[in-house]
């Protein structure tokens with residue numbers, strides 16, 4: 201089998217950033233699909249896939265790890281970031297081809313499955329609706345704390361046992377933390393802001409009851425001291441985790457050792473080399489890993505190293521169903537999963553974009569059993585929703 205084409209598709213999603221897909225075609229009629237990278241600044245990532253893809257034309261797609269290492273070494277002068285994501289796009293599509301050629305899901309090529317289903321949490325609960333996207337999603341606008349409590353009940357009524365939100369400000373219009381901090385480079389966690397976050401989580405805990413997992417993601421907001429005060433103020437609400445991203449492990453280790461609120465981080469890291477420093481400093485309780493950003497083999501290596509450090513991982517997964525299938529295949533292949541993300545409000549036409557939908561029941565998703573990822577990009581729908589920039 202030989203690779204005949206490496207293509208990309210950029211698809212608009214509504215109010216959020218576009219989604220990036222890689223398609224690898226072969227002379228055997230097998231086509232590999234992947235979702236990769238971030239919706240931020242798509243052109244660079246797509247260009248890198250196209251440049252790297254040219255080096256693969258005419259080659260056998262089968263030795264995936266060898267192709268990965270060749271691309272990794274060839275891009276040493278532009279390593280990391282968008283380059284890592286572009287390599288991931290190709291590597292993931294190659295795994296899909298390998299699975300389809302073997303007639304088995306990707307995890308079976310690597311010794312899985314460890315599980316038949318995977319617990320998931322509803323991510324960005326109320327957050328997109330605070331972004332002025334309630335109309336787009338066809339849901340009630342977020343005006344009051346009661347509306348926020350209704351969002352929580354929507355998730356628990358749907359069978360979810362856990363959810364994640366961001367700091368939001370219901371109102372008319374509702375706002376997000378990003379709107380509040382716009383133009384404010386200091387990112388201070390002033391007392392009124394801490395009080396607001398505590399109010400939000402108290403409303404959510406009241407609506408959810410004591411046994412539902414609640415996570416709060418504050419991204420890169422706040423300096424270390426602000427994050428520590430927030431984590432301490434939220435201790436009475438027994439969070440599943442506080443999620444906070446920094447590019448250095450020391451501040452995270454400082455936060456983690458300063459509070460009994462569990463700390464999750466890692467989505468900002470690409471590849472096992474970057475994670476290693478964070479593990480050595482015990483900088484998190486749970487490890488976030490984004491499969492479409494770093495690829496399947498690296499995600500597996502990170503999870504294996506996390507296992508040595510007695511930590512479970514939580515796949516970062518907030519985009520299309522194809523990314524969800526890639527992430528489910530990842531959880532099927534490793535023994536140390538905390539819980540997996542899924543994003544109910546990500547795009548109004550998400551179900552149109554793939555050939556298969558995940559099976560979601562009682563807050564768990566079934567591990568796919570079809571060859572490859574078990575889910576293809578619908579190329580007709582990708583054309584219909586093509587991103588124009």
Ligand SMILES: [Mg+2]
Pocket residue numbers: 417419443467
């Ligand atoms: Mg996050």
